Each structure stands twice: as C-alpha cells, then as structure tokens.
Amino acid sequence: MNEEEYQKMIKRCLRCSICKWIPQVQIKSQKYATACPAIDLYNYHPYSGGGKIILALALEMGRIKPSKELLEIVYKCTECGNCAISCKFLYTLEPLEIMMRLREKLVETGYGPMPKQKAYIAATKKVNNPYNEPHENRMDWLPDDIEVDHDAKVLYYIGCTSSYRRQEMALAAARIMNAAGIPFDILGDNEYCCGSPILRTGDIPTFQEILNKNIEIIESRGIETVVFSCAGCYDTFKVDYPLYRDYNFEVLHTVEFFNRLLEENKLNLTKEIPLTATYHDPCHLGRNAERYEQWEGDEVQLMPLVSINIPPKPKRTGKKGIYDAPRAILNKIPGLKLVEMERIKEYAYCCGAGAGVKSAFPEMALDTAKIRIEEAEETGADILVSACPFCSTNLQDGIKDSGSKLRYFDISELLLMALGLDSEKLKQVLAEVA
Ligand code: SF4
Ligand code: SF4
Incomplete structure (x- = not known):
C-alpha cells in the first residue's frame, strides 16, 4: 500500500467493529463467531483491525506518540487477515495492508519491530x-x-x-x-x-x-x-x-x-487410514494467498466516508485461496473421513503463530492455538491436519499445553502413510487412537 492510499484509507474506517467477527451469514455458533485472536485475547478495542486503524490515524495526526504500549498493541497481531475479509464483506477497507504499512512506518522511524524480532532479523x-x-x-x-x-x-x-x-x-x-x-x-x-x-x-x-x-x-x-x-x-x-x-x-x-x-494417477494410495480428520486452513495458504489484482480508475467521493470506484475495484475477499486441493487430497485417502470445523476457508481462525508473534509474544501464540484446538476437538476428529510447518509447531504446542488427545499431522505425512511408505507411523497412530 502506498502512502497516498494509506492516508486516504485510515480516514475511511467506519468504526463499525464488524472486523471483530466473521461475517454474520457464516456464523454457526456464538462460541466460534469471532475473527480476531488479538481482540479475543485482550478484549480492548485498539487490538482489533479497526482499532489499529484508529491508532494509525491518531499517530498521523500527532494525537499519540510511539510508545512501548503502542508497539505492543501493533505487534500483538498475527497479520492473519481475518479482519480484512470481514471488513470487505460489506465495505472496502484493507485493514491488513494498513497494519503492514503501520509496522513499516514504525520500523522506518526506529521504533519497531519488537526486540525478539530484531534478533531473528x-x-x-x-x-x-x-x-x-x-x-x-x-x-x-x-x-x-x-x-x-x-x-x-x-x-x-x-x-x-x-x-x-x-x-x-x-x-x-x-x-x-x-x-x-x-x-x-x-x-x-x-x-x-x-x-x-x-x-x-x-x-x-x-x-x-x-x-x-x-x-x-x-x-x-x-x-x-x-x-x-x-x-x-x-x-x-x-x-x-x-x-x-x-x-x-x-x-x-x-x-x-x-x-x-x-x-494424473502418478500416486497410488493403497493403505487405509481409518481415522476422522479435521483440516486447519493456514492463513497464508487460504485467504492471504489470493494475489492482488491491478486496478486503475477513479475514486469518486459521494459524501464523507463514502466513495465509489469507477470502474469497480476488485476486492481481495480471500475466496481465491487454496481450499479445494487439500480437501481433495484428504477425500482421496482410503478410509479417512473429513469433518469440518465451524470457521474454515477464508473465515478460518488463525493458529496464532504468524507475523513474529510466536517469537515476540509466545503466550499469545499458545493461547490462540488452544482456542483453535478446542474448535478442532469439538468436531470429534481423531487427528488435526494442516499444510504449514509454522501452524504445525504452534498447533502441536497448543495440543500439548491443553492436554488434548488430538494427534497432529501435516497433509504430506498422511499422504506418505497412505502410499504405504510410512507403515511404522501409521501403525503407531492407529494403536494410539484405538
Ligand atoms: S490480522 Fe488477524 S490478529 Fe491482526 S487485527 Fe486482523 S484479525 Fe486480528
Ligand atoms: S476496519 Fe472495516 S470492519 Fe473494521 S471498524 Fe473499520 S470499517 Fe468497520
């Protein structure tokens, strides 16, 4: 996001707080209606996508100054992008891009990132x-x-x-x-x-x-x-x-x-895996893996906060993330039954590890993982499957810390078992789940 777009966008937030929730038509229960790990854990408006936009505006207007507290709020965010999907369900803001630009500005002015993140850089x-x-x-x-x-x-x-x-x-x-x-x-x-x-x-x-x-x-x-x-x-x-x-x-x-x-029939799945699995969509394989589309046109201001784009600007809604391929693989594994969590695909809840959170705020990463583990457990699945090493580490930490009986596998490990190339692991899992 360039500076001009940033300056325009931070003034256009409606303060509606819709970004704290997954879109209403997707909500299946009160327990799993929320979208944002930061607001779920810290329950204070500035932690939300919209709240961080207010901070960005207040900084630009000189109403607040960078401080330890401000950095903590800005960096206690996994940049999971769930807020951006919810906002765009009805409106047109890009909270994720605003937050990324806000971090960029904090680094440019010598305040960011967090000490642990500086160490890994x-x-x-x-x-x-x-x-x-x-x-x-x-x-x-x-x-x-x-x-x-x-x-x-x-x-x-x-x-x-x-x-x-x-x-x-x-x-x-x-x-x-x-x-x-x-x-x-x-x-x-x-x-x-x-x-x-x-x-x-x-x-x-x-x-x-x-x-x-x-x-x-x-x-x-x-x-x-x-x-x-x-x-x-x-x-x-x-x-x-x-x-x-x-x-x-x-x-x-x-x-x-x-x-x-x-x-293309280049892999022959011969081994049965008679287990029930639930699949966690990694944010970076799902909604955030949708490419940006180029747009050129005019923005016409109709009234304060309300403008239209001519021609219409493509919205990055997360629908073009990779959701079908992992599910197709799981459905092809003999004996395996796939059951879904409440928040899936572009509305999936984050594992909690991303954007430097695992290193700077390990407790936030772990607490978020435990929320996701509980959601996975409630499907009745034996195993939790995903497709990202970062999700793997954090979700396994969540399983361990919450004492869950769920077993975690990367989708490639399951494929290897179904190919008959890891019989030892398959035998061990089946014995543990039995
Ligand atoms: S990117 Fe994720 S963690 Fe950060 S404010 Fe948005 S929903 Fe919350
Ligand atoms: S970021 Fe979007 S959804 Fe969130 S408060 Fe602002 S306008 Fe509403």
Missing part, C-alpha cells in the same frame, strides 16, 4: 534463517536415499522451518515426489530464508534484499516450477514478491502439486 542476515541455526546444517534433513536431480525443472524450496524444525515435512514431501517419479532439484547451500518473517515485521529494505537474492538464484537455474511445503514461503513468493519484482517461474504449494499428481 539479525540472525537471518548472518546465517540465512531466523532460528539462528548454522547455514551448513540446512540440508541435514536430507537422507542419502532421496533422489535429487540437478537438471530438473521442478525445484523443491524447503524453507527454514521445515529445514530446521519440522524436518518430517521436508522428508515426506521429498519421498512423495520420488514415489511419483517426479525429478526435482533443491537449492542446497543456496537456499535462504524467503523473507516472510522479516516482511511481516515491517522491515522492507531487508526483505527486498532477500527477495532479490532468491529470485536471481532460482532464475539463474532455469527453474520452471517451485514447490513449497510452507504456506508462509508460498504466500510470500506468490503474493508479496510480485509487489516488488516480477519473476518467470510458477509457484505451487505441495497440496496443489500433490493433488495434481493424484489426478
């Missing part, structure tokens, strides 16, 4: 990952029996979290591609952070350095398709990179890629 600059792990250990997850083809046109971009924290996801994805006979390459020592955790804090110059390096490396190798296990990396490449620089390769999440392979 420094680590990423030094060792190319926010976990401060040695760069040379990035490919430690890769066993000798995985076939990598350095002439392949498909690149598997593993990402920092799957490389260092959720290696089971990297391993499962690589084994599935080998099972389908799809040649794929990896960047090895040339794979670096995608920049997502840095972008979300508002440090745009560092993010731009990273995205330039990543695009140049991938294009120099003549890659046609890049496949991601991580919803955060995927969203950042698909939606955010093009705002700064174009590139000439296709980007796919593993759920899209694997569903395509299933439809």
Whole structure:
C-alpha cells in the first residue's frame, strides 16, 4: 500500500467493529463467531483491525506518540487477515495492508519491530534463517536415499522451518515426489530464508534484499516450477514478491502439486487410514494467498466516508485461496473421513503463530492455538491436519499445553502413510487412537 492510499484509507474506517467477527451469514455458533485472536485475547478495542486503524490515524495526526504500549498493541497481531475479509464483506477497507504499512512506518522511524524480532532479523542476515541455526546444517534433513536431480525443472524450496524444525515435512514431501517419479532439484547451500518473517515485521529494505537474492538464484537455474511445503514461503513468493519484482517461474504449494499428481494417477494410495480428520486452513495458504489484482480508475467521493470506484475495484475477499486441493487430497485417502470445523476457508481462525508473534509474544501464540484446538476437538476428529510447518509447531504446542488427545499431522505425512511408505507411523497412530 502506498502512502497516498494509506492516508486516504485510515480516514475511511467506519468504526463499525464488524472486523471483530466473521461475517454474520457464516456464523454457526456464538462460541466460534469471532475473527480476531488479538481482540479475543485482550478484549480492548485498539487490538482489533479497526482499532489499529484508529491508532494509525491518531499517530498521523500527532494525537499519540510511539510508545512501548503502542508497539505492543501493533505487534500483538498475527497479520492473519481475518479482519480484512470481514471488513470487505460489506465495505472496502484493507485493514491488513494498513497494519503492514503501520509496522513499516514504525520500523522506518526506529521504533519497531519488537526486540525478539530484531534478533531473528539479525540472525537471518548472518546465517540465512531466523532460528539462528548454522547455514551448513540446512540440508541435514536430507537422507542419502532421496533422489535429487540437478537438471530438473521442478525445484523443491524447503524453507527454514521445515529445514530446521519440522524436518518430517521436508522428508515426506521429498519421498512423495520420488514415489511419483517426479525429478526435482533443491537449492542446497543456496537456499535462504524467503523473507516472510522479516516482511511481516515491517522491515522492507531487508526483505527486498532477500527477495532479490532468491529470485536471481532460482532464475539463474532455469527453474520452471517451485514447490513449497510452507504456506508462509508460498504466500510470500506468490503474493508479496510480485509487489516488488516480477519473476518467470510458477509457484505451487505441495497440496496443489500433490493433488495434481493424484489426478494424473502418478500416486497410488493403497493403505487405509481409518481415522476422522479435521483440516486447519493456514492463513497464508487460504485467504492471504489470493494475489492482488491491478486496478486503475477513479475514486469518486459521494459524501464523507463514502466513495465509489469507477470502474469497480476488485476486492481481495480471500475466496481465491487454496481450499479445494487439500480437501481433495484428504477425500482421496482410503478410509479417512473429513469433518469440518465451524470457521474454515477464508473465515478460518488463525493458529496464532504468524507475523513474529510466536517469537515476540509466545503466550499469545499458545493461547490462540488452544482456542483453535478446542474448535478442532469439538468436531470429534481423531487427528488435526494442516499444510504449514509454522501452524504445525504452534498447533502441536497448543495440543500439548491443553492436554488434548488430538494427534497432529501435516497433509504430506498422511499422504506418505497412505502410499504405504510410512507403515511404522501409521501403525503407531492407529494403536494410539484405538
Ligand atoms: S490480522 Fe488477524 S490478529 Fe491482526 S487485527 Fe486482523 S484479525 Fe486480528
Ligand atoms: S476496519 Fe472495516 S470492519 Fe473494521 S471498524 Fe473499520 S470499517 Fe468497520
């Protein structure tokens, strides 16, 4: 969002608070009617999407000054974008983009981001990952029996979290591609952070350095398709990179890629998984993975706060997120029954980890995860499934802390079991659930 749009938009918030709730027609119960983890946990208006817009306006008007309290409110937000979907159900504001620009301004003026976020940005600059792990250990997850083809046109971009924290996801994805006979390459020592955790804090110059390096490396190798296990990396490449620089390769999440392979009969699911599963839509694979559409036209002011766009401006409503592919995969697994939570697809509740919250405010991340775990439990499912290493870590922390009996799996781990390539894990899960 440029400065002119920001200045216009922060004055147009109606103060209606609709962004605290999922759209009325989607509400199935009072318990799961809310949209925003920050307002749910802190119950104080400035934490909401609309509340943060008032803070942005007050800052511009000089009515408040940056302070520790202000930073805490602005950064206690997972940038999940649920408020933006609710606002656009009836109106036209972009609360998520306003909040991202607000963070950018706080960084530009030397106030943001939070100390823990500054530490992971420094680590990423030094060792190319926010976990401060040695760069040379990035490919430690890769066993000798995985076939990598350095002439392949498909690149598997593993990402920092799957490389260092959720290696089971990297391993499962690589084994599935080998099972389908799809040649794929990896960047090895040339794979670096995608920049997502840095972008979300508002440090745009560092993010731009990273995205330039990543695009140049991938294009120099003549890659046609890049496949991601991580919803955060995927969203950042698909939606955010093009705002700064174009590139000439296709980007796919593993759920899209694997569903395509299933439809082409390149994967043969032979093992029954007789369990009930519920699926958590990661924000970065769902609503936030919808690309921005270019718009050129005129904004005509009809009365204070009310204007129309000629021609109509496309609304980013989250409907073009990736919702069908993961559900199609789960429905193809023999024996598996899919049951849905109340808040799904573009209205899904956040896992609680994103936008630097897990590192700066771990208690907020955990408390949000526990809300989502309760919602998952109420479906009666045996297992909770998702498609993002960051959601994986946080939801598993929530399961552990709340003493839930739910078991968590990434969708690629389930596929691997259904392919008959991880019988030990399948046996263990079935025994535990029985
Ligand atoms: S992005 Fe998510 S956490 Fe942040 S204000 Fe909006 S709904 Fe709340
Ligand atoms: S951001 Fe949108 S939904 Fe929220 S208070 Fe403002 S106008 Fe209403």
